[in-house]
Amino acid sequence: MKVWQGKRFSVLVEDGIEIAESPGAAAIVAVDGADRVVLVRQVRPAAGGELLELPAGLIDEDEVPLVTAQRELREETGLRGGTWRELASFWTSPGFVRHRLTLFAAEDLEEGAPEPDEHEQLDVVRWPLDEVEARLDEIDDAKTLAGLLLYLRMRGA
């Protein structure tokens, strides 16, 4: 039974259990031609301030996560093309949130102009890959921490 409907998520009660439901999301560990990881810094009202995160976005209706990921990376950073692979997928807060996130790694990307959504204000930040390990304590977001750790492990770094 749906007990509340918002623009970004809804609240269901199933067998007495309360669940916040969203369409799910995709996020990208994107590495540019200079071996830098591309992050975005933006205000996140739910987190009470600015947060440094992987590029990411909500899945549009009937979209497969890879298409979401490629669209969001292009919009937020301008990066396009390249070689993509899936790193992992997981529930972000399975105690009360029905929200599944799929993580991709993208390499050999081409530079281009960002195409930001008019509602989005974000700064693109690039970290040399060999600095990521030492800067993990600057990360305050679950998907970003998991994605960077998985990517470093995949690269054998």
Place this chain on the structure above:
Amino acid sequence: MKVWQGKRFSVLVEDGIEIAESPGAAAIVAVDGADRVVLVRQVRPAAGGELLELPAGLIDEDEVPLVTAQRELREETGLRGGTWRELASFWTSPGFVRHRLTLFAAEDLEEGAPEPDEHEQLDVVRWPLDEVEARLDEIDDAKTLAGLLLYLRMRGA
């Protein structure tokens, strides 16, 4: 403005932004005397089935996360005592959820009887630490993936 209030979380609208708010949680990478990581398997309605996760629980009012973590580990697995350190803390879904999770590592633990909550049904599973790396693709939960990766990195494994 609060627009919905449940037992486990509430929904706020702040400056037109919808936020699901919970009290936050603590989770534990617990390693027993035989160098096995202790996980719990339970039905998670939000995830549509069973999930294998780190022991974890919601923070009770005014509780510091370490106290939550020690209480939940004892209730869910019986493990107590030991040496504790904080591994990380992060937002789990900062796009629309105000829910912060603090991750701990606990070692040199003593065995004891679990004290399960009457509403909780869970199985305790133990993975030898040297198998964790190869079994990460069995993990479908953000905090568990991040916690195991951080712990392996800390141990130099």
